[in-house]
Amino acid sequence: MMLTGGCDTHVHVIGDAHAYPMVDERQYTPGPAPVSALQNHLQHQGLTRAVIIQPSVYGTDNQCMLDALHAMQGHARGVAVLDTHTSKASLQAMDAQGVRGVRLNLESSGAHDVALNAAVLREALQTWAPRLADLGWHIQVYAPLAVTMACVPSIRQLPVPVVLDHFALWADASCASLESSSLLQLLDAGRIYIKLSASYRSPIQDASALLALSQRLLATRPDRLLWASDWPHTNREPGKGPHEVSRYRDITGDALVHERKQWLPNTEVQQQVLVDNPNHLYRF
Secondary structure: OOEEEEEEEEEOOEOOOOOOOOOOOOOOEEOOEOHHHHHHHHHHHOEEEEEEEOOHHHOOOOHHHHHHHHHOOOOEEEEEOOOOOOOHHHHHHHHHHOEEEEEEEOOOOOOOOHHHHHHHHHHHHHHHHHHHHOOOOEEEEEOOHHHHHHOHHHHHHOOOOEEEOHHHHOOOOOOOOHHHHHHHHHHHOOOEEEEEEOHHHOOOOOHHHHHHHHHHHHHHOHHHEEEEOOEOOOOOOOOOOOOOEEOOOOOOHHHHHHHHHHHOOOHHHHHHHHHHHHHHHHOO
């Protein structure tokens, strides 16, 4: 069954390697994942829209994502990775093309110094937020939980919302920890959105525990939750070097549908999380 306006808020498009060269310092090398495959994925999911996220392998060259937005003919929005020297005119041009946010990725870099990464993230948040506020954009953060927690005071003060990828890499399904309390407070205050996505990336690997967390988040602020598939499920295969092509994770469309129905158990929350919230945040 097709949910008109239903949105998968986290997908990647990987283009031809010659047309869209990847950065040398990448941590993995994915194979092609073209717009046609994305459209097939959406059809299988019964959804009509997507948010295309700039993957780390392209660095700050967003051309593949921008070309994919054009090919999706208004049915997609984008989140870019940008150099801080990007001009206001360039930001406005990307807004006209459908970009709605900037991604800060401190998880895929391979660096795990919490204090250093927290300082980097804090500076980036404070640099980007005032520049994005007038555009109505947001900041998307993919970072280890400890890094995000170190930046909670900054996030509380930002003039733009922050979107936390993949359950915020939440580690405590019981929500009894100080970290959980801080995140729930941010969520309740409407300072953050959280993506229910990529269970295979979660520190919580018990499906029932992750389900319980999803229901706690829904009970807190259903208008600040998003769903995403993380298609095409990028991965660095064990034993593969960063410049060797790694196969995507074997995540079936049926498994995604089943998981989503568990997390979003009725039509009311499905409408809220899959349609209304993306419409508001990404301005479809």
